[in-house]
Amino acid sequence: MFAVVTEVERAFDLLSGKLLGWFRQLIVMLPNLVVAAILLALTFVGAQVVRRVLRRVLPRVSASDTLNNLLITVLYVLTLLVGTFFVLTVLNLDKTVTSLLAGVGIIGLALGFAFQDIAANFISGIIIAVQRPFNVGDVIETDKFFGTIERISLRTLNIRQTTGELVIMPNRKVFENPLINFTQQTMRRVDLECGVAYESDLELVQRVVQQAVATVPELIPERPLEVMFTAFADSAITFQVRFWVPYRRQVDYVSARSEAIIRIKRAFDDHGISIPFPIRTLHLHPETNTTLAPVLKRDSPKNENQ
Numbered sequence: 577m578f579a580v581v582t583e584v585e586r587a588f589d590l591l592s593g594k595l596l597g598w599f600r601q602l603i604v605m606l607p608n609l610v611v612a613a614i615l616l617a618l619t620f621v622g623a624q625v626v627r628r629v630l631r632r633v634l635p636r637v638s639a640s641d642t643l644n645n646l647l648i649t650v651l652y653v654l655t656l657l658v659g660t661f662f663v664l665t666v667l668n669l670d671k672t673v674t675s676l677l678a679g680v681g682i683i684g685l686a687l688g689f690a691f692q693d694i695a696a697n698f699i700s701g702i703i704i705a706v707q708r709p710f711n712v713g714d715v716i717e718t719d720k721f722f723g724t725i726e727r728i729s730l731r732t733l734n735i736r737q738t739t740g741e742l743v744i745m746p747n748r749k750v751f752e753n754p755l756i757n758f759t760q761q762t763m764r765r766v767d768l769e770c771g772v773a774y775e776s777d778l779e780l781v782q783r784v785v786q787q788a789v790a791t792v793p794e795l796i797p798e799r800p801l802e803v804m805f806t807a808f809a810d811s812a813i814t815f816q817v818r819f820w821v822p823y824r825r826q827v828d829y830v831s832a833r834s835e836a837i838i839r840i841k842r843a844f845d846d847h848g849i850s851i852p853f854p855i856r857t858l859h860l861h862p863e864t865n866t867t868l869a870p871v872l873k874r875d876s877p878k879n880e881n882q
Contacts, residue, residue, distance in 0.1 A: 608667055609667070611666050612666045615662055618659070619655065619656060620656070622655055623652050623655040630644075631644075643706065646730060693746075697730075697731045697732070697747045698731060700751035701728075701730035702730065703751060704728070704733075704751060710725055711728075712726065712728060715758040716735070716755055716756060716758065717755070717758070718745070718754070718755040719745065719749050721737065723736045724826075738826050759824070761823070762822065762823060763796060763821065763823050764820065764828075764829050765799075765819070766820070766821060766832050766833050768816065768818075768833060768836055769806075769816055770814070770851065772851060773812060773849075773850045773852045774813060778805060781815070781849055782803045782815075784844065784847050784849065785843070786803055788836075788839040788840050788842070788843035789817055789836050789840065794822055794828075794832070795832075796821060799819070801819045802819070803816075804816050810854060811852045812851070817836065819836070
């Protein structure tokens, strides 16, 4: 019984000594805790101030909301991290800070390998936001997709095709592939191919086409209207009509092209100019001629009239 009481007293002494040591360390660390609490509060306040200031200043410098939100978030988190590291240093937790930095580095390296495609899209989105080769509403063609941009994010680009489908493209694909921005110049050239018969008066054809296309609505007069003959084709002499129209939407280009075709066809009909269709000549073997002769004679229009 005496031995049990002795063991209990010894355990109580150890516990009280341990608690007393912790209390003494708490008293010693009390100023550090107060300073750390103040620093932590200032860190949160400072991060909020940084975010408010950036929200007011960045729109004056950059028109990209996506990039502005990214910078605000990064600087806000960075401010919190810097303040947290100072708090840990005040609390004499330098080893903890070193361990955290090492852990963050290892985790970042592992995530970089695991999500390298996502990281590539993210970085491409940042570069696109900085360079701004296009904006929402622009008509572009990239990677065999043609349409109007509906949304630009840091990871994807939303393109609404002229046929109505929504294409969500990774930014890496947009950044790596050639891109045509049809909206940037606010005008576009229409190239129209056509052909006339070999017996046509080419100078007359040129004048007729110029007069016909000159009546196309919204034709840009500052840009020359060109009618150039291009080749001696199999059944026609081909030419190309080139003229410029304002370009805001794809329908502007399509409508101008359609109007030009209507006017050229009407003008050709009025002046008796023919647009030939391809002609193919078939040379049959004599035995084949002998076999087909009765059939052709029977189906000829003369026999049908009889």
